[in-house]
Amino acid sequence: MVTATRTARAVAETVTDPELPMLTLADLGVLREVWEDGGRVVVSITPTYTGCPAMDTMRDDLVHALTEAGFTDVEVRTVLHPAWSSDWITQEGRRKLAEAGIAPPGSVPRRSGPIPLTLTPPVSRVRCPQCGSTDTAEVSRFSATACKALRRCRTCHEPFEHVKEI
Structure with a gap:
């Protein structure tokens, strides 16, 4: 068995x-x-x-x-509990995403207690899978799928997808 x-x-x-x-x-x-x-x-x-x-x-x-x-x-x-987290993507999976030109997600900060309200979006340091620069900007919160965002590198000017942190 x-x-x-x-x-x-x-x-x-x-x-x-x-x-x-x-x-x-x-x-x-x-x-x-x-x-x-x-x-x-x-x-x-x-x-x-x-x-x-x-x-x-x-x-x-x-x-x-x-x-x-x-x-x-x-x-x-x-199975819905516990909910999936982008932290569950393996290191091999992160490597494969980057090789395919898709920025893998960063890790999700773990919090305990109340989450503070902020009126400005968090600063995201997403690394460009083409040139490695962290000077990137989100173009659209949603890309080909709801779990990805569309970003553009300000250094090499290439667009790329980013698997969002959940």
């Missing part, structure tokens, strides 16, 4: 994200758990944000990959 779970996990870890195909669901931190329960393979995934339109495709891709690998009974569950 442990071997089947390891094999199922290894197969699930190869499934790529439909919106960021350079990343696997494991790289993105969306793939949570894989286990076997009485002959059924159960996979749990967490969306990057509520209402993520890629969830159905992720589910279908996981079922397809596991079925192709010989697992006949596959269930994919959506």
Whole structure:
């Protein structure tokens, strides 16, 4: 049973994200758990944000990959707690994003207690994946997907996408 779970996990870890195909669901931190329960393979995934339109495709891709690998009974569950965090993107995933010209997210500051109200947007030091400069500006809060923003480098003038910190 442990071997089947390891094999199922290894197969699930190869499934790529439909919106960021350079990343696997494991790289993105969306793939949570894989286990076997009485002959059924159960996979749990967490969306990057509520209402993520890629969830159905992720589910279908996981079922397809596991079925192709010989697992006949596959269930994919959506887990909403704890909520996904961009901190769950692996170092390998961050490297792959940068290599694809997409700025990976920074880490999310952990806070305890009340969050102070500020009327100005926070200063964001997003590094340009082309030239490495941190002199970048947000052009649009949303890019091709809601989890990415469109930015422009003030040094090399190239536009690029940035996976937002959540």
